[in-house]
Amino acid sequence: MQLAEDNRSFEAIFHRYKNRVYSYALAIVKSEENAEEVTQEIMIKLWLCREMLDQVDNLDAYVYVIARNKSLNHLRKAAYDMKLMNELKSFIPEEHNNVDDRISVRDHELLLQNAVNSLSPQRKQVYHLSRVEGLSHDEIADRLHLSKQTVKNHLVEALKLIRTHLYKSGGVAIVLTAFMVA
Numbered sequence: 001m002q003l004a005e006d007n008r009s010f011e012a013i014f015h016r017y018k019n020r021v022y023s024y025a026l027a028i029v030k031s032e033e034n035a036e037e038v039t040q041e042i043m044i045k046l047w048l049c050r051e052m053l054d055q056v057d058n059l060d061a062y063v064y065v066i067a068r069n070k071s072l073n074h075l076r077k078a079a080y081d082m083k084l085m086n087e088l089k090s091f092i093p094e095e096h097n098n099v100d101d102r103i104s105v106r107d108h109e110l111l112l113q114n115a116v117n118s119l120s121p122q123r124k125q126v127y128h129l130s131r132v133e134g135l136s137h138d139e140i141a142d143r144l145h146l147s148k149q150t151v152k153n154h155l156v157e158a159l160k161l162i163r164t165h166l167y168k169s170g171g172v173a174i175v176l177t178a179f180m181v182a
Contacts, residue, residue, distance in 0.1 A: 002093060006134060009050065009053075010046070010050055011046055011119075013046060014043060014046075017042075017043075017046075017063050019116060020028075020063075021038075021042050021043075021063060021064075021067045022036065023034055023035075023036065023040050024041075024064065024068075024071070025039055025067055025070070025071045028068070028071035028072065028075065029074055029075060029078075031069050034078075034106070035071075037074070038067070038070050038071050038074050041070050042063070042066050042067055042070055045070075046063070046066075072126075073133065073134045073135065074134075076090040076134040077132070077133065077134035080131075080134060098118045104114060109164065111165075111169055112162070112166070113119045113164035114165070115161070115162040115166055116162065118165060119158050119162075122154060123154045123155075123157060123161075124158070125144065125160040126144070126151055126154040126155055126158060127139055127154075127155065127158040127159075129143065129144075130151075130155055137151045137152055137155070144181065174175075
């Protein structure tokens, strides 16, 4: 019976906020696709935190703070990704073959993914939250219920292991390593 109540309550919240959150996110991220992604992330977060929502005094403000933070995190991640791609592009000669580039990028992504997969589950999660989701050490510590220093230690060790893995793989992987430290 509780699940049915949760579903109805969440459905009401979903319909009340989905368009407003989407519009707010769109104003920040300037892309319909990205705004939709941010909106979905927010709705998932609200669903996961549904048991605590009755403790929130001002649900409108709560939802908009989440929307602002998710949108800004999305922009930070996009800026980081763009910076990394621009730096990597500076190493590619002017004359190149697009097929070779795609294969090379795919190979490097697989190499990096293998390195990340070699991490312990905790370190992999900290790395993902930091490098993929763009969360700060404080945000990661809050989310995982860890101290900020533990998060920092996990990230330092994760990057060290990834660098070692990439270094052993040689070649252009060393270039990727240089950008992971930045």
